[in-house]
Amino acid sequence: MRILYHLPLSPYARKVRLVLAEKRLPFELRLEKTWERRPEYLALNPAGTVPTLTEENGLVIPHSNTICEYLDEAYPDISLVGRTLGERVEIRAVTAWFDERFAAEVSRNLLYEKTMKPVAKRGAPDAARLREGYAALRLHMNYIGHLAETRKYLAGANLSLADFAAAAHLSALDFIGDVDWAAAPAAKEWYARIKSRPSFRALLADRVSGFNPPPHYADLDF
Numbered sequence: 001m002r003i004l005y006h007l008p009l010s011p012y013a014r015k016v017r018l019v020l021a022e023k024r025l026p027f028e029l030r031l032e033k034t035w036e037r038r039p040e041y042l043a044l045n046p047a048g049t050v051p052t053l054t055e056e057n058g059l060v061i062p063h064s065n066t067i068c069e070y071l072d073e074a075y076p077d078i079s080l081v082g083r084t085l086g087e088r089v090e091i092r093a094v095t096a097w098f099d100e101r102f103a104a105e106v107s108r109n110l111l112y113e114k115t116m117k118p119v120a121k122r123g124a125p126d127a128a129r130l131r132e133g134y135a136a137l138r139l140h141m142n143y144i145g146h147l148a149e150t151r152k153y154l155a156g157a158n159l160s161l162a163d164f165a166a167a168a169h170l171s172a173l174d175f176i177g178d179v180d181w182a183a184a185p186a187a188k189e190w191y192a193r194i195k196s197r198p199s200f201r202a203l204l205a206d207r208v209s210g211f212n213p214p215p216h217y218a219d220l221d222f
C-alpha cells in the first residue's frame with residue numbers, strides 16, 4: 001500500500017494529500033510525530049520532516065515538491081504542472097512563493113508557533129512572531145486576491161499545483177481560525193472553489209486533538 005507520513009496541519013503534507021486525491025491515487029495516512037525523531041522515520045527521510053511517501057514497490061520519496069514532481073511523472077494522466085514551458089515556469093514560481101515565502105512569513109509565525117511548538121514542548125507562542133505573522137497574512141491575502149482577480153486560477157487559466165500549495169497553507173491556518181475571509185473577498189471566492197473540490201473533503205474532516213476548528217472551516221458555503 002502507498003503510505004503518506006504526515007501531520008494533519010502540515011501544509012506540505014496537505015498539498016501532497018490534495019495532489020494524490022486529485023490524481024485519484026489511493027493511499028494510507030500515517031501520523032508521524034516528527035519531534036520524536038524516530039530512527040525508523042529518519043531512515044526514510046533524514047531531514048525528519050513530513051511528508052514522506054512510500055510506494056508499494058519500495059520507493060521512498062521525501063519532501064513535498066519531490067513527491068509532487070514524482071507523482072506527476074509517474075501518473076501523468078491528470079497533470080497539475082502545466083503543459084507549455086511558460087505554464088510550467090509560472091506554476092513552479094507561484095508554488096515556490098507559497099512554500100517558501102508565505103511559509104516563512106506566515107505559516108512559520110502562526111501555525112508553527114500555535115500548533116507545533118506547544119505540541120513539541122518547545123515553549124509558548126512568541127507574541128512578536130504572532131504579530132508579524134498576522135501582518136504578513138494580511139498582505140498575502142491581498143496578493144492572493146490580486147492573482148484571483150487577474151486570472152482564473154493562481155498560476156493561470158488552469159487549476160494547478162500552485163492552487164493546492166496555497167490552499168494547503170490557508171486551510172491549515174483556517175483550521176486554527178486565523179484567516180479573516182471577510183477582509184479578502186477575492187481570495188475567498190477562489191478558496192471556496194478549491195475547497196469545494198472532492199479532493200478537499202478529507203482535509204475538511206481532519207480532527208486534531210487540542211484544537212477546535214471554527215464552524216466555517218468545513219462549510220463549503222462559508
Ligand SMILES: N[C@@H](CCC(=O)N[C@@H](CS)C(=O)NCC(=O)O)C(=O)O
Pocket residue numbers: 007009010011012034035048049050051062063064065
Ligand atoms: N521542504 C519540506 C518542508 C517540510 C516541513 O518543514 N515540514 C514540517 C511540518 S509543516 C516538519 O515536518 N517539521 C518538523 C521538523 O522540522 O522537525 C517539504 O516540502 O516537504
